[in-house]
Structures are given as structure tokens and as C-alpha cells.
Amino acid sequence: MASVMSILAKGKVDRLVFIDVAESSTKGGSMDLEIFNLPKVEVSKDLSASADSSVIVVTANAWSNEQSYVSVVQTNVDMYRGIIPGLVRLSPNAVLLIASQPVDIMTHVAWRQSGLPPSRVIGAGCNLDSERLCHVLDISINTHKQAWVIGELSDNKVPVLSKILMVGANHQHPEIAPGSKATKPLLDRAFEMLKGRGQRSWSVGLSIADISHSILVDQRKIHSVSTLAQEEDAKLRESVTSLCALLTQLRI
Numbered sequence: 001m002a003s004v005m006s007i008l009a010k011g012k013v014d015r016l017v018f019i020d021v022a023e024s025s026t027k028g029g030s031m032d033l034e035i036f037n038l039p040k041v042e043v044s045k046d047l048s049a050s051a052d053s054s055v056i057v058v059t060a061n062a063w064s065n066e067q068s069y070v071s072v073v074q075t076n077v078d079m080y081r082g083i084i085p086g087l088v089r090l091s092p093n094a095v096l097l098i099a100s101q102p103v104d105i106m107t108h109v110a111w112r113q114s115g116l117p118p119s120r121v122i123g124a125g126c127n128l129d130s131e132r133l134c135h136v137l138d139i140s141i142n143t144h145k146q147a148w149v150i151g152e153l154s155d156n157k158v159p160v161l162s163k164i165l166m167v168g169a170n171h172q173h174p175e176i177a178p179g180s181k182a183t184k185p186l187l188d189r190a191f192e193m194l195k196g197r198g199q200r201s202w203s204v205g206l207s208i209a210d211i212s213h214s215i216l217v218d219q220r221k222i223h224s225v226s227t228l229a230q231e232e233d234a235k236l237r238e239s240v241t242s243l244c245a246l247l248t249q250l251r252i
Helices: 003-012 029-036 068-092 103-114 127-141 183-194 199-216
Strands: 016-019 039-045 055-058 097-099 122-124 147-150 158-161 224-226 240-246
Touching: 003 016, 003 199, 029 039, 039 127, 055 068, 055 199, 068 097, 068 103, 097 103, 097 158, 103 122, 103 224, 103 240, 122 240, 127 147, 127 199, 127 224, 147 224, 147 240
Parallel strands: 016 039, 055 097, 097 122
Antiparallel strands: 122 224, 147 158, 224 240
């Protein structure tokens, strides 16, 4: 529901199809959408309604406090097996955007099950934290410098700062100049401010809308999304984690 409303608010969709998956913890949201009959929104239980989509957002989740982490993952994998191949067959040119938890693992699962190239399967990853980090930095030092949070969606996340500076920024804010020893403490302080901000459904929905918008309008914006890491080490070659990626209409 949060993703649907957030994407609609961006105003760049011709048609949005909401498919209610019975096994998902998000089931039932379709009823309210049907009741209020929102423009551009079609509610369905049939995957075929999604045919010829440009972006497919998968939020289906079996997350439950009663299940163990391993059990949840297995349930989600089984659920994906019943929907991912069908969605891709109906929209072979779409970009898959995964938001199910745990997002890095489920992005890898979706990539494997879809048969799509890794450049067309991404996860919401650390995009939300990255946007929050940029906002905090902007408030702290009054600059629109790009920053991202990368890595695993856990306590192991790492904040990074772009080396591309605005004109004069390195003079106005020496603490963010490339190579400055003060850069890491600044990022650490900003990152500390983000702790305790839980990823609630509306926040995640806004993040999904942000990523979808970038793809649909070919904004060519850099996002921190879950994607296949290009590693030389064979053991890490198929690992999925949040990395900076330039999003376009066709791929990352």
C-alpha cells in the first residue's frame, strides 16, 4: 500500500497494477484500493494483469515474528518460485525491483529465478539510508554533496562520500575535501544520527518510489541498491550487496 501511494505521488506512471499475493504478509491491502478506486491503479490477483510492465516491484513477504530467520527466507524463496518466472515471462523487458526481506538475499534469489541479466534485477538495498544520510549532511554542513550508504543491510553498513565537489565546496567545507582526515568523523557523526530510525513501511514505500521514478524517467541518478557485486574472488562473485549504481530505463 505504501509503495503504491508513494509511486502515484510521483505522478510518472501511466498505469499501476497491484497484485495481491495470497501467501504474502501484505495480503488484504487490495481491498482498500478497490474500495476507493484510485485513478491509474488496477487491482488484480492475476499475474497476467502486469504484462508489458517497465518496472516490476516485488514486496511480497512472509515475514512473521513467529518464524525464524531461516524459515522466513525459505518461505519467501518458495513464494518467489511461484511468481518471479511468471512476471518475467509477461514483462521480459522490465527491471525487477525487489523489496522483500532480507532484501540482499531475495534480490539474489530473484535474479537466479528470473533468468534476467544482473543489470536488470536490483533490490531497494540501502537507498533509504543513503537519502537520509544526504539529508543529514545537508543540514549539518549546508551542502548538497552526494553521499551513500553501501554494504550489507545490517549494522555492517558503511557511509561513503563522493569525491565530486561543487565549485568552491572544498574551500567552504574543508572537512569534506577529498583526502581530508576529517571526512570520516563527519560521516560517522551523520551516520550516528540515523541510528534508531527504523525502516517503517511508508519510508520504504517512499524509497521504492524514488528508485522507480529514476528508472521510469531515465533520470540517470546514482542510487545505493542491492546488486550483484563484480568480484574477482570466485567465492564472492555471486554475492549481492548495496553498491552505488547509475539507474537508467533499461538497466543499471
